Amino acid sequence: MQTIRSINLQKNLGDVLRTADVETVLVTNRDQPRAVVMSAEEFIRLKTAAGEPVPNEVRKSSPTLHRRIADPLGYDTRDPGYVEQTASDALDGQHADEIAREIDKAMRRWRLR
Structure with missing residues (x-):
């Protein structure tokens, strides 16, 4: 899993999105976990494996x-x-x-x- 500081997220968004196609990206703020960026396919896989509904917006x-x-x-x-x-x-x-x-x-x- 790659990690990026939230302050660098905007200027590196393209790289983060490309990385998220391959692996999850941890976004930190003041060295604390803030968010995780992952591909839509991975999100669908996790929701399905957990038996939870997948929002229609993700499947669109x-x-x-x-x-x-x-x-x-x-x-x-x-x-x-x-x-x-x-x-x-x-x-x-x-x-x-x-x-x-x-x-x-x-x-x-x-x-x-």
Whole structure:
């Protein structure tokens, strides 16, 4: 866990947010713990593990964009549950045509077809 003094938080906010994507950041004031900064994904994981409701504002997100094109399968990759849903759908044969098209596009982009 990294630590930052509250007086330095504003000028280093970008670094703190990037660090919070990887690990929690402790914010101190006068050498006393004041706050903890963590990624939204970690917050969701902790709330879920504790059996507590996750506020809707935290779950609010838009589909992942790639080159300004929404995910063709519509999965919200900011919600960790999408991994299980994607795997389950693939095993059930759902989205087979869309997946085949995406694979074909990738293969062509990498000149493998």
